[in-house]
Amino acid sequence: MNYKDESHLIGTYKKFQIVLKRGDGVYLFDENDKKYLDFSSGIGVCGLGYNNIYFNNALKSQIDKLIHTSNLYYHENIAMAATNLAKASGLKSVFFTNSGTEAIEGAMKAARRYAYNKGIKGGEFIAFENSFHGRTLGALSLTATKTYKKPFKPLIKGVKFTKFNDIKSVKKLLSKKTCAIILESVQGEGGIRVAQKEFYQDLRKLCDKKDLVLIADEIQCGMGRSGKFFAFEYADIRPDILASAKALGCGLSVGAFVLNERISKDSLMLGDHGSTYGGNPLACAAINAVFDIFSSENILKNVQVLTPILENKLDSLKAKFSFIKSRQGLGFMQGLSFDNRVNVSDILSKCQEKGLLLLKCGQNDLRFLPPLISKEEHINKMSEILEAVLREVE
Ligand code: PLP
Numbered sequence: 001m002n003y004k005d006e007s008h009l010i011g012t013y014k015k016f017q018i019v020l021k022r023g024d025g026v027y028l029f030d031e032n033d034k035k036y037l038d039f040s041s042g043i044g045v046c047g048l049g050y051n052n053i054y055f056n057n058a059l060k061s062q063i064d065k066l067i068h069t070s071n072l073y074y075h076e077n078i079a080m081a082a083t084n085l086a087k088a089s090g091l092k093s094v095f096f097t098n099s100g101t102e103a104i105e106g107a108m109k110a111a112r113r114y115a116y117n118k119g120i121k122g123g124e125f126i127a128f129e130n131s132f133h134g135r136t137l138g139a140l141s142l143t144a145t146k147t148y149k150k151p152f153k154p155l156i157k158g159v160k161f162t163k164f165n166d167i168k169s170v171k172k173l174l175s176k177k178t179c180a181i182i183l184e185s186v187q188g189e190g191g192i193r194v195a196q197k198e199f200y201q202d203l204r205k206l207c208d209k210k211d212l213v214l215i216a217d218e219i220q221c222g223m224g225r226s227g228k229f230f231a232f233e234y235a236d237i238r239p240d241i242l243a244s245a246k247a248l249g250c251g252l253s254v255g256a257f258v259l260n261e262r263i264s265k266d267s268l269m270l271g272d273h274g275s276t277y278g279g280n281p282l283a284c285a286a287i288n289a290v291f292d293i294f295s296s297e298n299i300l301k302n303v304q305v306l307t308p309i310l311e312n313k314l315d316s317l318k319a320k321f322s323f324i325k326s327r328q329g330l331g332f333m334q335g336l337s338f339d340n341r342v343n344v345s346d347i348l349s350k351c352q353e354k355g356l357l358l359l360k361c362g363q364n365d366l367r368f369l370p371p372l373i374s375k376e377e378h379i380n381k382m383s384e385i386l387e388a389v390l391r392e393v394e
Helices: 053-065 078-089 100-117 137-141 146-152 167-173 197-210 231-235 261-265 281-296 299-320 344-353 376-393
Strands: 020-024 027-030 035-038 093-097 124-128 159-162 178-184 213-217 241-244 255-259 324-330 333-338 359-361 365-368
Touching: 035 376, 053 281, 078 093, 078 241, 078 255, 078 281, 093 100, 093 281, 100 137, 100 178, 100 213, 100 241, 100 255, 100 261, 137 146, 159 167, 167 197, 178 197, 197 213, 197 231, 255 261, 281 299, 299 324, 299 333, 299 376, 344 359, 344 365, 344 376
Parallel strands: 124 159, 124 178, 178 213, 213 241
Antiparallel strands: 020 027, 027 035, 093 255, 241 255, 324 333, 333 365, 359 365
């Protein structure tokens, strides 16, 4: 079999010419056993890296017991998974999905339902420039990139986009129909940008004052990536709804939206939402194992301790190469923006040749999403390889 045969795949992805075969810790190995240091984590998913024995055993033993039940029955893992996520987020009630995009769809429905119960039909959303919330028709409506949306219009009505970190521009967009404001606590795909503390607090105040729903999309920046369970914690606020996915399952396809007490009491009701697979025994075993490992391996502490080291390495690269315009990020979610003298795609492929996997984002930016278990030696190695590549393209 030619593993690169795409003749029966819908061609929505331009894949790298690498066939990955196995993973171990922070490393991936291709079909020729070439080793890659993975600073992309499967786009922010594999927080625990690869081949974590506790995680693997939890899944294996669950497979031998029960994989699926549907949501018509209870099973042994869902109550614990919901409790884990409610505790970590400080919110109340969880609906499990199978992906991030589905978590966004659910969050949108909960927000609209909350508004509907107050007599607002067709509640409208405020989202932000450079946002990314997913590719289904609802989530795509909240995503800023015009080219992603154009062929699929009409999308949902009444979504307005405004400047990130600019509360005045948000206030200008409010209407009687506004039901929710949605933001990534740290923007990812559109370029790494951190929501400033004051901005987040102002959004919180605004939503409280106008009885709007504040939705935090922490699909990429959540579950420890920022050094806290959720990046909104840095702003000392809580959203009304949280969307989570990616590292929540650390490789198993899970997502969730979580409602606070207020929205939980007065939005989605019996029969309002559903998912055949969401919250199945295997998915919840994965989520529970992730939370166990976060605690036993002190994952948040690791990210907190190593963040300054990662930031220093990236800052010193910025100081050495004038085509690096800036570094921005939080915890293990960092970005370097390049000017047009270099092309980030070239840098990515040269890094791959040298055994380092990174990601692109934004206009011409490199994105760093190392596994949350990475150690100082891995950061040093990443920086060494990247510096060698930057010298080549200089
Ligand atoms: N929201 C954010 C912030 C994301 O980064 C992503 C995926 O990259 C999504 C939503 C969509 O999640 P998924 O691809 O799991 O559907």
